Amino acid sequence: MATTITFALMDPPYESARSTTAFRLIDIAARRGYNVNVFAYEGAVATPFAQQKAHPNAVHGRDAAQENHPLPKDWVAALMQAAAQNGGKLDWVNCGLCVDERGVAEVIEGVRRGTPGDLWRMASESQGTLIIGTR
Amino acid sequence: MAIGKYMVIASRDPFESRDVDQLYDLAAGIVREGNEVTVFLVQNGVLPARFGARSEGLTKLSARGVKVLADEFSLRERAIGGDQLVSGVTPSPLDVIVDHLAAGGKALWH
Numbered sequence: 328m329a330t331t332i333t334f335a336l337m338d339p340p341y342e343s344a345r346s347t348t349a350f351r352l353i354d355i356a357a358r359r360g361y362n363v364n365v366f367a368y369e370g371a372v373a374t375p376f377a378q379q380k381a382h383p384n385a386v387h388g389r390d391a392a393q394e395n396h397p398l399p400k401d402w403v404a405a406l407m408q409a410a411a412q413n414g415g416k417l418d419w420v421n422c423g424l425c426v427d428e429r430g431v432a433e434v435i436e437g438v439r440r441g442t443p444g445d446l447w448r449m450a451s452e453s454q455g456t457l458i459i460g461t462r
Numbered sequence: 463m464a465i466g467k468y469m470v471i472a473s474r475d476p477f478e479s480r481d482v483d484q485l486y487d488l489a490a491g492i493v494r495e496g497n498e499v500t501v502f503l504v505q506n507g508v509l510p511a512r513f514g515a516r517s518e519g520l521t522k523l524s525a526r527g528v529k530v531l532a533d534e535f536s537l538r539e540r541a542i543g544g545d546q547l548v549s550g551v552t553p554s555p556l557d558v559i560v561d562h563l564a565a566g567g568k569a570l571w572h
Contacts, residue, residue: 332563344505345473348556351535355560455563459571462474 331362333449333456339370340399357410364449368422466497469569475506504533517548524550
């Protein structure tokens with residue numbers, strides 16, 4: 328039976344080291360070929376928002392390409408690709424109510440809309456679940 | 463009764479968050495009930511692993527049978543070398559959290 332683990336994420340992008348640690352954990356699991364479920368709620372639903380844009384840095388005189396600003400949506404896509412390349416899958420579900428509240432319905436390919444019931448289902452089907460809540 | 467295996471992930475700086483002490487108490491209590499507990503320090507949670515004013519709590523935890531690990535990456539980010547760690551704290555890759563989850567262990571993030 329394939330190994331499946333679930334993470335619930337709450338932090339919005341660009342705000343907390345918790346997001347970085349969550350990405351690191353997902354990356355480890357994806358490279359092992361595990362099936363990884365992510366249930367994003369509250370601010371975390373903006374993580375795969377498709378309208379994130381790289382920007383220049385006028386203070387340092389760099390254009391957008393030179394600045395090479397990291398975009399969380401690209402990291403999510405890369406994690407999905409890493410999981411697939413290693414025989415697993417990253418299933419990313421955004422809480423629908425949280426999405427509507429924030430107007431971030433336009434997401435990258437592979438991200439789907441769901442409800443807290445999805446988190447229950449994911450946890451039920453996983454060997455382990457970690458909830459990373461915002462303090 | 464089967465022994466439970468728990469991982470408590472401590473991400474908060476005890477200089478900033480008073481409830482870190484309560485987390486350590488929780489870990490010690492779970493061990494006292496006959497279970498196995500690992501406290502995994504990550505992000506600013508690694509700060510008390512460096513010998514100093516707030517490191518005593520981790521030394522006590524280790525003495526009570528709690529396994530205490532500290533994320534190698536978080537230590538490097540904060541320039542905390544292995545020779546600066548208090549007794550009972552072992553540097554570890556983040557992989558052990560994934561190992562624990564994959565093995566069906568329970569994990570609590572704080």
